[in-house]
Amino acid sequence: MTVHAQSSNLAEQVACRLGLSFPASRKEVVASSIARLMVLRDIGDSRSFLDRLSLDEDLTDDAIAAITVGETHFFRGPDQFQLIRQTILPELRRRRSDGSRVRIWSLGCATGEEPYSLAILCDVEGLLEDVRISAADISRRALVTAKAAEYGEWSLRNTDHKLRKRYFTPCEERFRLHERLRRKVEFAHLSLGADELPAPERDLAGFDLILCRNVLVYLDAIAVRRIARQLHACLADGGWLLTAPTDPPLWKCAPFETSLTAAGVVYRRMIAQHATRSPTSCAPPVQGRPHKPVSQLPPAQVCVDDQRRAPGDETLKAIARQIRSHFDLGETREAARLAVQATESHPLSAELHFLQGLSQMANEDNDAAAAALRRVVYLDSTLAAAQFFLGVCLKNSDSQAALRSFENVRLICISRPPHERVALMSEATAGELAQRARREIGNIRRSSGSEVL
Numbered sequence: 169m170t171v172h173a174q175s176s177n178l179a180e181q182v183a184c185r186l187g188l189s190f191p192a193s194r195k196e197v198v199a200s201s202i203a204r205l206m207v208l209r210d211i212g213d214s215r216s217f218l219d220r221l222s223l224d225e226d227l228t229d230d231a232i233a234a235i236t237v238g239e240t241h242f243f244r245g246p247d248q249f250q251l252i253r254q255t256i257l258p259e260l261r262r263r264r265s266d267g268s269r270v271r272i273w274s275l276g277c278a279t280g281e282e283p284y285s286l287a288i289l290c291d292v293e294g295l296l297e298d299v300r301i302s303a304a305d306i307s308r309r310a311l312v313t314a315k316a317a318e319y320g321e322w323s324l325r326n327t328d329h330k331l332r333k334r335y336f337t338p339c340e341e342r343f344r345l346h347e348r349l350r351r352k353v354e355f356a357h358l359s360l361g362a363d364e365l366p367a368p369e370r371d372l373a374g375f376d377l378i379l380c381r382n383v384l385v386y387l388d389a390i391a392v393r394r395i396a397r398q399l400h401a402c403l404a405d406g407g408w409l410l411t412a413p414t415d416p417p418l419w420k421c422a423p424f425e426t427s428l429t430a431a432g433v434v435y436r437r438m439i440a441q442h443a444t445r446s447p448t449s450c451a452p453p454v455q456g457r458p459h460k461p462v463s464q465l466p467p468a469q470v471c472v473d474d475q476r477r478a479p480g481d482e483t484l485k486a487i488a489r490q491i492r493s494h495f496d497l498g499e500t501r502e503a504a505r506l507a508v509q510a511t512e513s514h515p516l517s518a519e520l521h522f523l524q525g526l527s528q529m530a531n532e533d534n535d536a537a538a539a540a541l542r543r544v545v546y547l548d549s550t551l552a553a554a555q556f557f558l559g560v561c562l563k564n565s566d567s568q569a570a571l572r573s574f575e576n577v578r579l580i581c582i583s584r585p586p587h588e589r590v591a592l593m594s595e596a597t598a599g600e601l602a603q604r605a606r607r608e609i610g611n612i613r614r615s616s617g618s619e620v621l
Contacts, residue, residue, distance in 0.1 A: 175199035178214045179235075185221055186228070186306070187361025188235050189388040192583040201234035229309040236386055238310075240278045242285045242319075242327045245381065247431035248410050252377070253289055256408050260376050261295065263406065270299045271404070273375045275360065276383035277303035280314025280353070281323055286379075287349045288335055296352060302371070304358035311355050317345040361391050365398040374404045381412035389416070396421030403437035410434060414549045419516060428515045432546040484517055491523045500530035511540075518547040522554055522592050525561075534561045552580040552601055553593035559608060571612050577605035 179199040183189055190198050202217075209227060211217045220227055243249050260270045274283035283303035290296045305311055320342055324332060336343040356370070360383060366373035378399060384392050399409055400422035410431075411418065417433065419426040424435040487510050494503040507524035514520055525540035538561040544554035559573035581590070586599030593601070 175203050178202055178217065181214070181218060182221065182231050183235050185218060186232060186235070187359050187391070188232070188306075188386045189391070190235055190386060198235050202231065205230050205234060225308055229307050232307050233309075237382075238278060239382075240281045241323050241325055242281045242288075244282065244285075244326070245412065245431070246326070248379075248381075249285065249289060251410075251429060251431040251434070252286075253293060256377060257290070257293060257295060261298065264298070270295070270377070271375045272299055272301045272377045273372075273379070273402070274301065274303040274353075275358070275378060275380040275399075277305045277310075277314060277355070278307070279310050279319075279323075280317060280355070281319070282379060282381070283314075283353045283355075284317065284345055284349060287352045288331060291335075291349065292331075296349075299352075301353045302356065302375075303353055304356045304372075306357070306359045306361075308357055311357060314353075314355055315350075317350040318342045319345070360395055361387055365395075366402045373402055375402055376404050376407045378402060378407070378409045380415075381410060382414060384411060384415040384418075392416050392418070393421045396424075400424060400435075400437055405437060406439040407437045408434065409436070413546050417516075417547060426516060428543060428546065433516075484514060484519065487514075488519050488523060491520070491527070495523070495527055495530070500527050503527040504531055504533075507540075511543075516547060518544045518551060518554070519592060521547065522551070522557075525554070525557060529557065529561060534565070537561050549576070550580055551591055552577045552598070553590050553596075555580065556593075556601060556605060559605075563608065563612060567612050567616060571609060574605045574608045574612070578602050578609070581605065 176195055176199045179190075179195060179202050182202055183198070205227075206212075206217055209217075209220075209230075211220065221231060222228075257270070264270055272283075272286055274286060277283050280303065283301050286301055287296065290299050290301075303314065305314070318339060319336075324336070324343060332343065335346050335349060337346065338344075356372075358372075360380075368374075380399060384395065387395065396418040399418075403409060409418075409424070411433070413432045418424060418435055419433075423438065425438055426436075427434050487506075491503050491506050491510065494500070494506065504524060504527035507520060507527050510520045511517065511524055521540050521543045525537045525544065528534075528537035528540060538558060541554050541558040541561060544551055545558065549555075555573045555576045559570040559577065561570075562573065563570035581598040581602035584598040586597060586602075588598045590596045590598060590601050596604075
């Protein structure tokens with residue numbers, strides 16, 4: 169076995185030992201990070217590294233850092249925080265007419281920015297005394313930082329100046345969260361890939377809102393299916409689950425009520441039939457552009473369980489064929505009309521949203537097309553075709569967003585066999601689309617005067 173193969177094999181073994189996974193596109197990065205870690209720790213062989221991993225918490229945290237991307241900051245994902253503020257918290261508050269506290273869980277909390285953002289949001293809304301916020305992470309080192317509640321400028325880069333002044337005390341070049349909010353968050357160590365849930369004995373059950381964002385992307389498909397069922401079981405009746413756009417979809421893994429909103433896909437545990445169902449029991453479907461503020465959306469509507477009403481694959485394929493037929497004949501307005509109609513009936517079909525976006529692009533309605541393609545990315549961020557055409561839509565209006573989309577295309581495609589046909593874009597192979605993405609990246613960088621890589 170070559171040195172490169174040995175490094176890759178060790179990286180996979182380490183991830184498996186930690187209950188984690190990583191995409192093929194990151195294999196070389198993770199393998200290199202593990203190799204550097206072995207040098208720093210003076211560990212000579214793979215077996216010794218794996219043996220020490222189970223005994224040395226510092227080494228474990230170093231390995232976790234090598235596999236995961238530790239990017240976090242306050243109020244990350246503002247659309248989801250707006251959804252929480254405008255729709256979820258008010259609905260939960262109405263359902264808690266008995267005075268019991270709303271329970272929120274930040275799962276994969278890293279260094280604490282997410283649960284403390286929730287505490288700040290609840291305080292702004294006058295709800296801090298009515299909620300109980302729990303947080304958990306796999307990294308003990310990250311939890312130590314989280315409990316200290318001191319942050320640098322980078323963690324607060326998207327935090328409003330008034331909130332900084334109200335909730336943080338400057339401390340040399342850092343900012344310390346006020347003690348009143350720090351005490352409101354309870355932290356615990358948890359390995360989502362290994363620990364059993366729900367765990368009532370640890371008070372890890374009965375949550376009204378769970379945020380599990382940018383976590384499931386580090387788990388393999390089998391683990392995701394198992395954890396989806398566990399998270400569903402951890403929710404109280406009517407409880408909500410928010411994941412990140414980059415996380416895998418969960419609606420086929422557990423009996424969630426599912427809705428596509430301006431903040432992405434939202435999951436919910438069905439309210440028991442004996443309970444009184446609120447008129448806002450599910451987030452509203454997307455209306456218009458995907459980044460439209462939640463406060464401007466119409467009142468939330470009851471959401472039918474998509475698993476009960478979802479059509480069979482053959483039905484969706486027939487609808488898609490009809491739209492493609494009109495598109496191929498140049499009848500793009502009719503294709504767009506049919507696609508809009510179809511996505512209203514089947515909001516969780518990535519292919520139908522994709523066809524809507526293509527048709528609207530052909531009609532030079534780039535804003536609507538970008539909105540449709542963003543919804544495809546919400547549903548499945550690994551669809552390179554949607555990422556590519558989203559980049560095309562955005563390159564004249566938002567070059568940096570377009571650059572991110574094309575870079576996503578490149579990373580997705582190079583992780584696949586070069587001759588593999590691209591999903592939703594069968595006329596292209598992964599190798600061909602990767603090359604097209606590189607050209608688009610080069611064009612954008614040349615036009616902005618930056619160096620072409």
